[in-house]
Amino acid sequence: MSEINLRKIDDFRWEIPRSYKPGMRVPGVIYADEKLLKDIRQDKAMEQVANVAFLPGIVKASLAMPDIHWGYGFPIGGVAATDIENGGVVSPGGVGFDINCGVRMLKTNLHFEDLKGKLRDLTYALFSNVPSGVGAKGDIRVSAKEEEEILIKGAKWAVEKGFGVQDDLDCTEEQGAIAGADPVAVSERAYARGKAQSGTLGSGNHFLEIQMIDQLYDRDVCDKLDLNLGQISVMIHSGSRGFGYQVCEDYTRSLVHCLAKYNINVPDRQLASAPVNSTEGKAYLGAMKCAANYAWANRQCLMHLTRKTFERIFQHSWQELGMFLIYDVAHNIAKVEKHMVDGQEKTLCVHRKGATRAIPPGHPALPQKYRKLGQPVIIPGDMGRNSYLLVGTGGAAETFYSACHGAGRVKSRTASARTVNLDTLLKELESQGIIVKASGRATIVEEAPAAYKNVNDVVSVVHNAGLAKRVCRMRPLGVIKG
Amino acid sequence: MENYEVFEHTADIGIRVKGKDLKSLFKNAGLALFQVSSRKQFTKNKTHVNLNIKISADNLESLFVDWLNELLSLSAARGLIFHNIKINKLEDNSIEAIGVGSAINNYKVNTEIKAATYHQLRVVRKPTGWLAEVILDV
Numbered sequence: 001m002s003e004i005n006l007r008k009i010d011d012f013r014w015e016i017p018r019s020y021k022p023g024m025r026v027p028g029v030i031y032a033d034e035k036l037l038k039d040i041r042q043d044k045a046m047e048q049v050a051n052v053a054f055l056p057g058i059v060k061a062s063l064a065m066p067d068i069h070w071g072y073g074f075p076i077g078g079v080a081a082t083d084i085e086n087g088g089v090v091s092p093g094g095v096g097f098d099i100n101c102g103v104r105m106l107k108t109n110l111h112f113e114d115l116k117g118k119l120r121d122l123t124y125a126l127f128s129n130v131p132s133g134v135g136a137k138g139d140i141r142v143s144a145k146e147e148e149e150i151l152i153k154g155a156k157w158a159v160e161k162g163f164g165v166q167d168d169l170d171c172t173e174e175q176g177a178i179a180g181a182d183p184v185a186v187s188e189r190a191y192a193r194g195k196a197q198s199g200t201l202g203s204g205n206h207f208l209e210i211q212m213i214d215q216l217y218d219r220d221v222c223d224k225l226d227l228n229l230g231q232i233s234v235m236i237h238s239g240s241r242g243f244g245y246q247v248c249e250d251y252t253r254s255l256v257h258c259l260a261k262y263n264i265n266v267p268d269r270q271l272a273s274a275p276v277n278s279t280e281g282k283a284y285l286g287a288m289k290c291a292a293n294y295a296w297a298n299r300q301c302l303m304h305l306t307r308k309t310f311e312r313i314f315q316h317s318w319q320e321l322g323m324f325l326i327y328d329v330a331h332n333i334a335k336v337e338k339h340m341v342d343g344q345e346k347t348l349c350v351h352r353k354g355a356t357r358a359i360p361p362g363h364p365a366l367p368q369k370y371r372k373l374g375q376p377v378i379i380p381g382d383m384g385r386n387s388y389l390l391v392g393t394g395g396a397a398e399t400f401y402s403a404c405h406g407a408g409r410v411k412s413r414t415a416s417a418r419t420v421n422l423d424t425l426l427k428e429l430e431s432q433g434i435i436v437k438a439s440g441r442a443t444i445v446e447e448a449p450a451a452y453k454n455v456n457d458v459v460s461v462v463h464n465a466g467l468a469k470r471v472c473r474m475r476p477l478g479v480i481k482g
Numbered sequence: 483m484e485n486y487e488v489f490e491h492t493a494d495i496g497i498r499v500k501g502k503d504l505k506s507l508f509k510n511a512g513l514a515l516f517q518v519s520s521r522k523q524f525t526k527n528k529t530h531v532n533l534n535i536k537i538s539a540d541n542l543e544s545l546f547v548d549w550l551n552e553l554l555s556l557s558a559a560r561g562l563i564f565h566n567i568k569i570n571k572l573e574d575n576s577i578e579a580i581g582v583g584s585a586i587n588n589y590k591v592n593t594e595i596k597a598a599t600y601h602q603l604r605v606v607r608k609p610t611g612w613l614a615e616v617i618l619d620v
Contacts, residue, residue: 042492043491043492045492069492069493070491070492070493071493071494071601072493072494072599072600072601072602072617072619073599073600073601076493096619097596097597097619098596189555189559192559192560193555193558193559195559202594203593203594204593204594204620242558242559245555245558245596245597245619246555248597249551249555249597252600253544253548253551256540256544256600257540268600268601269600269601269603270599270600270601272600409492409493410492411492412490412491412492412493412495413494413495413593413620414488414490414495415490440590440591440592440593441592442592442593443592443593446593482594
């Protein structure tokens with residue numbers, strides 16, 4: 001339970017003053033309403049927001065999105081930007097073990113009615129065609145030479161193999177391949193750990209969901225994206241698997257040594273960091289980018305397997321089924337970006353750990369088709385409630401164009417497993433028309449809706465604080481978990 | 483009685499491990515990683531693999547985290563679950579051990595542990611032995 005005295009800025013913004021802890025270079029700012037704040041106070045996440053404010057070079061504030069919860073080092077839902085020219089650091093803990101964990105959403109031209117009598121078959125077919133669970137091996141085999149290619153080319157590698165089209169790349173953050181990946185900075189162990197995992201979903205909170213649009217908030221944007229009530233969409237949530245875990249582990253270990261070397265004073269060793277411009281900082285970013293690209297290739301492969309499964313069930317090509325990618329966003333990543341700080345343009349290293357980039361209309365990083373709309377921001381919820389599609393707005397300049405990444409946990413996995421009865425939960429979900437297929441029974445109870453905050457509350461804060469604009473809401477129909 | 487217990491953390495899980503001496507603490511913590519995440523269900527592959535593990539670190543706490551991460555990493559890279567550990571040599575900043583593992587497909591794995599973290603890490607000597615607390619990213 002956290003007893004920090006917060007200063008209320010407005011109904012959706014709360015400040016942890018610098019005076020809270022000697023050593024904080026900037027204040028903390030938490031985006032939440034009174035209701036969510038009660039949940040946030042339940043664990044040590046706010047303390048972690050204050051700890052992140054110790055990072056050398058941090059500008060403006062240590063930020064926390066409304067889905068914030070207690071992580072290790074950084075809170076989950078944390079955003080921190082450091083000024084590279086002023087000794088700004090990069091921290092592997094500010095990205096996390098699952099580098100470029102992210103989510104993509106594709107639409108279909110199918111309507112709810114089209115799934116009648118087919119939803120169970122479709123869910124089971126996706127479960128058997130998309131490898132999931134711990135230790136799952138992908139059917140997409142990769143040679144040693146190709147492995148390095150994946151790390152450089154990311155999703156483009158998959159498209160060149162025939163697992164997608166150019167339009168998919170246009171609709172992926174960084175076009176599915178962030179520049180500057182350095183395969184030499186990656187350990188042999190990371191290669192070994194990532195081997196054979198391309199095209200696998202993973203376990204834990206990762207999922208593939210068949211969803212239906214159940215509410216439209218912005219008719220104009222929905223029309224432009226060709227989205228309507230009752231329309232079926234698919235959401236895929238996965239990351240860089242063992243490859244990314246190993247990169248994070250390797251560099252957390254080596255950057256712990258940088259704390260003394262560069263005289264960096266942080267209250268938690270999991271905030272191990274190094275100046276972005278140092279040899280160690282550059283090496284981490286080079287390796288992190290490899291893992292990010294691996295994750296984009298992975299989600300591209302997962303989408304390919306999804307399209308193939310729909311083709312088989314509905315006996316039409318995926319193009320005929322209108323299975324086009326709306327967008328793919330990373331929510332565990334550090335990126336070098338230009339932002340205005342105190343009226344000056346600065347080159348910053350923006351850490352988003354459980355936070356989604358949300359750039360506004362007109363931003364040069366947007367593909368032509370979204371230049372006028374703003375970036376699609378995809379927010380998955382839990383398996384029993386909703387997920388959201390939003391678009392970026394100019395209001396997020398204060399968060400370095402970042403928004404939340406999900407609902408955010410409120411209950412630990414052990415507490416959830418202790419209090420949730422699997423059979424009761426599955427019956428409840430089924431009565432709501434939701435079919436769940438998972439590799440492990442434990443995953444379902446650990447990921448039960450009661451373990452999460454209500455995503456509707458979280459997204460409402462993001463919308464009302466002006467960080468991104470609600471477009472439409474989806475509800476799950478078929479859920480595949482690892 | 484188990485040599486470890488699980489404690490709660492919102493996003494992840496924590497384990498609290500005991501050992502009568504430092505060697506047993508490291509052994510119990512290493513085995514706990516696999517006991518919390520998997521259960522033996524099949525005997526599809528009877529081969530046991532012995533892997534030599536040799537690591538060093540700046541201090542005891544770092545060694546403890548590095549040791550757990552090495553076991554997780556080797557387990558994932560080799561597709562093994564470690565069911566026994568023999569520690570040959572252990573000092574404050576180095577460990578030499580043999581991990582005995584069998585194929586992962588003999589097990590039902592419920593949770594994927596990504597890594598052990600330094601967050602709120604404790605490795606302390608008690609009157610009756612040693613105690614460690616570590617938070618695992620799952």
